Amino acid sequence: MSRTSNSLRNVGSTVGGQMLNSILRFACRTVFLHTLGQEFLGISSLYSNVISLLNISELGLSTAITFSLYKPLADNDRQAIRAIMGFFRTAYRIIALVILGAGLMLMPALPYLMTGVTDKVNIYHFYLLYLTETVVSYLFFSYKSVLLIASQKKYIVDLVMYGCQTVVNLLQMAVLIFWKSFLLYMVLLIVNHVVFNIITACLVDYRYPWLRGKAPKLPKEEKKAIFTRIYATGLNKISVAVGTSTDNLVISSFVSVVAVGLYSNYAMVVQVFQKLLSGVFQAVGSSLGNLYATESRQRSAYMFRCLNLLNNYLITLCSVCFLVMFQPFVQLWAGEDYLLSYGVVISIVLNFATNYLQNVVQIYREACGTFTRGKYRPIFTALLNLIISVVLVRWFGIGGVLWGSIISRMITAWWFDAWLLHRAAFGISPWGYYGQCGITLGLCAACTAFMHLIFCKISHPSWGMLILMGLISAGTVTAVYLLIYGTTPEFAYLKKKGLHLLQRQSS
Numbered sequence: 313m314s315r316t317s318n319s320l321r322n323v324g325s326t327v328g329g330q331m332l333n334s335i336l337r338f339a340c341r342t343v344f345l346h347t348l349g350q351e352f353l354g355i356s357s358l359y360s361n362v363i364s365l366l367n368i369s370e371l372g373l374s375t376a377i378t379f380s381l382y383k384p385l386a387d388n389d390r391q392a393i394r395a396i397m398g399f400f401r402t403a404y405r406i407i408a409l410v411i412l413g414a415g416l417m418l419m420p421a422l423p424y425l426m427t428g429v430t431d432k433v434n435i436y437h438f439y440l441l442y443l444t445e446t447v448v449s450y451l452f453f454s455y456k457s458v459l460l461i462a463s464q465k466k467y468i469v470d471l472v473m474y475g476c477q478t479v480v481n482l483l484q485m486a487v488l489i490f491w492k493s494f495l496l497y498m499v500l501l502i503v504n505h506v507v508f509n510i511i512t513a514c515l516v517d518y519r520y521p522w523l524r525g526k527a528p529k530l531p532k533e534e535k536k537a538i539f540t541r542i543y544a545t546g547l548n549k550i551s552v553a554v555g556t557s558t559d560n561l562v563i564s565s566f567v568s569v570v571a572v573g574l575y576s577n578y579a580m581v582v583q584v585f586q587k588l589l590s591g592v593f594q595a596v597g598s599s600l601g602n603l604y605a606t607e608s609r610q611r612s613a614y615m616f617r618c619l620n621l622l623n624n625y626l627i628t629l630c631s632v633c634f635l636v637m638f639q640p641f642v643q644l645w646a647g648e649d650y651l652l653s654y655g656v657v658i659s660i661v662l663n664f665a666t667n668y669l670q671n672v673v674q675i676y677r678e679a680c681g682t683f684t685r686g687k688y689r690p691i692f693t694a695l696l697n698l699i700i701s702v703v704l705v706r707w708f709g710i711g712g713v714l715w716g717s718i719i720s721r722m723i724t725a726w727w728f729d730a731w732l733l734h735r736a737a738f739g740i741s742p743w744g745y746y747g748q749c750g751i752t753l754g755l756c757a758a759c760t761a762f763m764h765l766i767f768c769k770i771s772h773p774s775w776g777m778l779i780l781m782g783l784i785s786a787g788t789v790t791a792v793y794l795l796i797y798g799t800t801p802e803f804a805y806l807k808k809k810g811l812h813l814l815q816r817q818s819s
Contacts, residue, residue: 331588343485351569351573354574355426355438356494357575360560362442363446366414366415377458377538378462379679380534381459392534393520395530396530397456398529399535401453404451424565438498445501445505456512457509459520460516465519469512472512477504480500487500562705567705571709575660578656578657581634582660582661589623600679609738610738614801618806621748624749625797627665627671628752628759631665632756632763632789634664635661636763636782638657639657640781644778652710656714662714663714663718665753666721670725670729673730676737677729685736689729700716702716727746755789
């Protein structure tokens with residue numbers, strides 16, 4: 313099967329699964345709000361971020377293993393594949409033990425991470441459930457899914473994952489409605505991981521029966537190469553975790569745990585689109601790795617520009633819709649008690665936009681193997697982010713925490729990672745990329761200002777008006793991008809692939 317066919321299947325399964333999952337997550341969150349309330353919502357969001365920090369122990373191992381599998385899969389070197397997968401299995405078991413130990417040691421510090429928690433909530437019991445969910449995600453043959461991803465069959469993993477999540481979300485809503493039990497709600501998440509891992513492992517064993525049995529030892533040279541990649545990706549993962557997962561910790565410690573719950577409603581909506589954006593481009597990651605390994609650097613650079621144009625359009629579309637629709641949406645959905653100030657909303661959207669300007673850069677760095685260079689940059693970004701966030705939260709609250717992420721990202725990761733990719737992987741200047749990022753942010757601001765002029769007199773929106781606002785915002789952004797980029801070679805390529813996809817679907 314060609315790279316294009318695999319990529320289209322991967323993108324289709326990711327987008328379709330994400331859309332279905334997002335609808336069910338939204339429904340589940342709505343039931344959660346009305347059955348358990350703000351305090352449980354804040355604690356749930358906080359623990360999710362604490363666990364994300366513990367997941368640093370994985371150190372990007374799956375990324376390094378995926379890259380190591382590209383060449384053996386292309387050469388059909390079964391012995392090498394079995395050796396790499398055996399190493400991965402052992403590593404994941406060790407990681408599960410490390411996360412369990414680190415999580416248990418963190419328990420005495422939990423009260424100091426929360427402000428405004430009542431005695432009716434047993435924070436330790438709930439924390440143990442979240443910790444168990446994470447540890448289980450590394451066991452029960454979870455390592456096997458990486459082989460499908462590396463072989464450009466991510467759509468199989470997606471179908472199983474979203475199928476399991478659909479069933480679990482429906483059961484969670486039933487549990488919340490009839491029993492209002494947070495305990496059963498969490499147990500279902502644990503069961504979800506176990507079932508997903510076992511089903512995926514069975515599918516891998518069916519497709520690759522030669523993978524069974526005792527794996528041969530991985531050569532020392534390959535181990536050394538993998539550890540070099542793990543070291544580099546691990547530093548980057550630390551940066552990402554500190555840049556995203558510590559936000560709720562700082563808000564909970566310096567503002568309140570209820571504020572975490574209010575912010576998490578906005579963050580949940582943003583995360584839906586973040587996962588869609590990431591999913592679309594990560595779905596083609598293995599194909600990009602194959603392209604870089606088999607074709608010219610000029611071809612890879614051209615594909616980068618095409619994907620970056622698509623990424624920038626989606627960022628602008630999402631950002632404008634967020635800024636126009638966030639407040640009326642939360643007001644209609646959860647009520648005025650759950651609204652944050654519009655200044656905080658701007659910070660949330662700008663944090664999203666500046667983060668995902670790097671989306672294609674990060675995927676290409678992993679696909680091309682350049683993540684081993686500039687490996688200490690993420691540490692500087694993480695430390696700077698934490699320092700600025702702690703300083704600004706005292707004066708600006710939630711908005712100050714988000715500006716810590718924005719400022720640290722823009723003065724370190726944004727320009728440096730793109731410069732490194734362009735120089736090391738493509739052998740060209742990154743200034744064209746920088747210019748496109750500036751244009752994207754400018755278009756976000758201009759389109760949002762135009763939309764506010766149209767909708768500024770609407771004080772009591774309805775669901776119908778909200779849909780109309782979204783359609784007009786999306787249409788305006790699309791028209792602007794067609795006007796600016798409609799005659800470029802990159803747009804022509806995207807149009808050609810889009811029409812090809814539509815023809816395949818119709819046939």
